Amino acid sequence: MPLKELGEATYQELAALMHEAVGLSFPAAKKPLIASRLAPRVQRLGLDSYEAYVALIAGGDDGGEFQMAVDLLTTNETYFFREPAHFDLLESELSHSRPQRLRLWSAASSFGDEAYSLAMLLSDLQQTGRIGADWSILGTDISERVLRSAVEAIYPEERLRHVTPERLKRYCLRGSEGSAGLVQMQARLREHVGFGQLNLCRPIEELGPFDAIFLRNVLIYFDAPTKQAVVERVLTQLRPGGLFFIGTAEGRVPGVAGLQVLSPGAFRKVAA
Template structure:
């Protein structure tokens, strides 16, 4: 099945309106591949016919699935590990009152949030902490809330954390691992669109906003970071992806080291 230029533009315009993410012509193969799976699941043998139906007013449920499928969800445990080292060092000196709260702002299927949780649990011991993960995609939020992953995803987890916080399954789950209850009890996931009014999730000492801004234009990046910074406590840390510089956004940010910021 091939996707016509007209259908590609229609789908990417719809996706941009829903998510703020602009998929350019270089993403044609990606869009076509993901639409093919959706079309097959919906019983369509022609991509253009599927697109016409999916974008019609009678296919609201399919539109949710379409946005879910087109959302890029590449993630893995302890991605960009120097950020977790920086977080661990920061925790050693933190003396603030109340719970230490971290927001994973583009949490995808939860690997980043649980990586954060391992560091918090290990460094804070019995002091209170919480991790909140948000993502645009409802399907990956459901996956994250389960905390269940294929064993193949464990490769990036340091051995000490893997032995302490990852429970290997048995029987039907022999090739899976479950995040330990002591992590899952402190990690919560919900859907949120970074380009819209954020849910009432409170204030955070640390915010991870990594590897998501690359999909937005400069005005949208500025809008997102400005909105997110309102959730950052005074003296808190904002982590971006190493390929995402925030210095050109004309926002009151102070760079602490590459891809680590705080309020100016």
Template structure:
């Protein structure tokens, strides 16, 4: 599709319109520093739709009947970089501190709460299968973006995305693409069948979810302001089993937040029994 007349500059007033909309819809805090990103990602879409301005696009996605395009805009703005086995110390912790002492008869249920295109969920699945084998374990992956969830469900990635997967796991759990899929790999069906992906808004979670033994809420709360962070973490903790673990990103912290969790090590928390 030819992109025509795509606006490139976003005014301060237009930025405020999108800040308010995304905050209201998904709790996302868009700082002034995100102005160029919003202009680039939404500007191209505005050109594709042959609209005249950012303000006109805002009218479209905030209108009744604009739900599908609003979801498209959310997908554009919230898609963030992820990769397999990101923050390896967390995987070491799961193996050594959780799974090593996990009772054989107990199921182990994990929630990848901001799963993006699935790399985190599949990384955990490789570890769980390696340690627990065919025992009772499952993973639930959620994200606000339908577009990345579609990629996650497929489990098909460029070979370059697999560079941080341990070589043994790459051999055991990933199938090298042939023909039209050359240069890509597919996560094995055995792992894909253990994972369910679904769209969820972390600021408005359903009452019935889980409960989970481990929740990965990594590298997402940095996109919320403090009141929204507290709301999201408390929403998530409600779906964590007593004694269950919550991980946030290594650059994130829950320090000073009124949440019912105990700090185990930096970025790892536990819900009291």
């Protein structure tokens, strides 16, 4: 049976549900995209309408289907050392300050590419004596599925296309035979990186203070008030003088005070 078209009322109900639960903002123009992303899942479940699917995920006992819908509706495309200018800035700052203890937070870590990119950089800095050995990285995301993948730390080689040959040799294990084309982060790198589930649109427990926070390429999913609230919530976990990064295409969040612009998408938290 062909799937019925996603009606306007059902789309508005879905959009309201996603906004209330996880802060996602879906304007009217995104209805065709949302329908195309959900269609295969709706059909796989044997449902004949989007209405039935929205009713399922709105219920209290959905068997984890709401989380599946969130995964389908958010783009998790990422790769190692995305937006390299941010990593260069972090390296420059740390090389100057030479901290002996470091805590970094990848606040929308997806599959972990960003967190392990940071781990490679910090490990390099430690080996050259520019930072101490006491450093760690926390990666958080709302999706359990991507976090499970991040803990495994196995990636297609294509995702590491911006990793230098020296770092590939130093930090990665290449698969062979049935695992050809895959790369796993070495255990000595993984031991510095931890992951946990977190909804940025809910109160955040005391995770910090962190010396740098990366909140990149997630604000695009939120409307303006939610963006401001999320950024202000996240910044409570950043120490004064710490570095804060968002995606370069995300601009500057209006209404958020206490940030000094360093470069596109890069800021310093000004001491109160």
